[in-house]
Amino acid sequence: MRVLIIGSGGREHALAWKIAQSPLVEALFVAPGNGGTEKVATNLPIDINDHQAVIAAARDNNVDFVVVGPDAQVVAGLGDDVRAAGIDCFCPSAAAGQLEGSKSFTKALCDEYDIPTARYRRFEDEASALAYIYAEGAPIVIKADGLAAGKGVTVAMSVEEAEEAVIDCFSGAFGTSGAAVVIEEFMEGEEVSLFVLCDGETILPLTTAQDHKRAFDGDVGPNTGGMGAYSPAPVMRRTEFDETIARIIEPTVRGMAKRGTPFQGVLFAGLMLTDEGPKLVEYNARFGDPECQVMMMRMESDVVPLLHAVATGTLKGHDVQWKDAFALTVVMATKGYPGDYGKGSEILFPDQLDDEMLTVFHAGTKRDGNRLIANGGRVLNVTALGGSVSEAQQRAYAGVDKIVWPEGFCRRDIGWRERAREQA
Template sequence: MNVLLLGSGGREHALAWKLAASPMLKKLYATPGNPGIAREAELVALDVADHSSVAAFCREKEIGLVVVGPEAPLVAGLADDLRAAGIRVFGPSRAAAQLEGSKGFTKDLCARYAIPTAAYGRFDRLEPARAYVEKTGAPIVIKADGLAAGKGVTVAMTMAEALAALEACFDGSFGSAGAEVVVEEFLTGEEASFFCLCDGTTALPFGTAQDHKRVGEGDTGPNTGGMGAYSPAPVMSPAMVEATMREIIEPTMRGMAEMGMPFSGVLFAGLMMTAEGPKLIEYNVRFGDPECQVLMMRLKDDLLVLLNAAVDGQLGHMSVRWSDEAALTVVMAAKGYPGTPEKGSPIGGVDEASGEHVEIFHAGTAVKDGALVANGGRVLNVTATGATVGAAQERAYRAVDRIDWPQGFCRRDIGWRAVERETAK
């Protein structure tokens, strides 16, 4: 089977690496890709916003499956247009992608189907939002309603932070994504990421992870797209997974079907483990980044078989096998991130840092004059496995230290919660 993979980040490199290992795969194409993905796939130049040209390429190359990595093409309805052209695609419809494309849509779904989540208000003007925040008090969470590349959420610990975040949204800091704002109750607990493969009817649990959103060690500083992750998430006990499926995932699947927008693809639930049980923070409609990297390292089954089963409505007959080992990824970012990152700095030692139990996934890289250079904010995902999270962490940082990139930085405490649990045993 020929497969087309859309995307250019570390998530897509991890997907390409796993898809390339499938005996079902005949040829893998990717657009736009990156230098790491180029080792697994033939890179092609396509305008993903031009859905008809993507469909024409798929017909020309006899593409049997399109795998959409990032969220923006899904929210733009690419999956609908490809399906209308008779092309099989892994990813939700435009309507179903509202679960990520509009935080307000998801909050209203939770209210309608009694899905546990934080109390909230939705606003399209500053003054009512400001009044709600002043009445509720801090800490409080301010979210741009639309897609903001992981940067549209502010966990405001003070009123000043909350009001500044509101003003940033309505002043256009996040473009159209901030034209509407969701204001949420601050939840106390431990966060976790929970994934399911979905075929419109069945949701098949597909692993747990925890990521680190804040840019600084000790979970300080502004939110980012993610500075590292590990899997499995110790807080997601079998009882927590069962409760999440029963109280959150299954009502969502039923509700989306009832509303005429059955969900097919990856359903990524960002959860808070509270004293009352799991509560939904947000949904994403694609694999997380960098959570995908650690999931792919642990997945024992053929990813392409599983994705085809989701597209064909056959997940009820499938199961997923995972390595007993833990996986951990450290994001190496360019100085300036999550603000304006410095681009163009040379990176050495990447191949030397790779090895047994260690994969380095490219996120924001390019090749210039034959040399690897930084070309984005999050640049490399140094990913390792080990018998414990602590062992995986040690391997990952050993690999980080082999990479020669003075203009890069990373957090040195990825996995700290799990390592503390392990050392306390």
């Protein structure tokens, strides 16, 4: 099989790293890729927003199977166009991608199928949204309705903070994604993510993970695309896992099929574990970043048959095996991220940093001859395995400390909640 992965981030490097291990794969391409993907695949420097260019590259390289990574390409319908060209593609349809592309679409689905989620209202003008905030008070959650690269959500602990978030959305801080705003009640509990594969009908649960969205230690600072993650997340008990499948995932899959927009892809449920049981925070219609990195490190099974079965509607009968280990990833980012940051700083690696217990996935990097250059906000994902979260954390930070990059920074407390539980 000849496979093309779409994207350039850490998620795509992790997918490429795992897919390259499959005996089914004879050639692997990544478009456009980064400074790490070129070590396991052939990078194709094309504009992935140009769907015809993607299809042309697939045909030129005799690609049998396309795997789409980023949310923007899911929502833009790249999967639809690739399939229309006669090429198998792991990517939900644009219609199904609305589960991520529109917060209000997902909330309406929750209303229709009695899926537990936060109470909410949707607004298309600033004045009405502000009036609602003043009436409800804080804490309260403000969300840009559309895609915002993981940064369009504000958990406001004061009315003033909520007011600022609403004004930002309607003033264009998130482009057209903020043209409408969803305002939700604040849910008490701990947040966790659950991933399942779905071919439109059959569901194959994968695993859990916990992401760290805030930029700085102690979960303070602005929201980012994710500063680290670990998997599995033991805070989600088996009873809660099963309840989520029965009350959240299965009704969603049934509802999407009933609407004539079956979901074929990986469904990423962000959940809040409340005193009333798990509630849906939001859906993503693709692998998480950096959650994908820890999932691929832990996955024992060959991922290619699973992804292809999803794309071809043949998932029934498939299973997935996991290593008996935890995985933890630390994101190294350019100073200034998620705000303004520079590009072009050099990163120095020691020889033989990667081994069977530690892998560095690249995100915002590029090669300049023999030099590795930072070319984005989130730049590296130092990912380690361990018998506990504490062990995986220790190994990951030992890897971080061997990388010489003065212009970079990272959180030093990834996995802190679970580590505290382990030490209790």
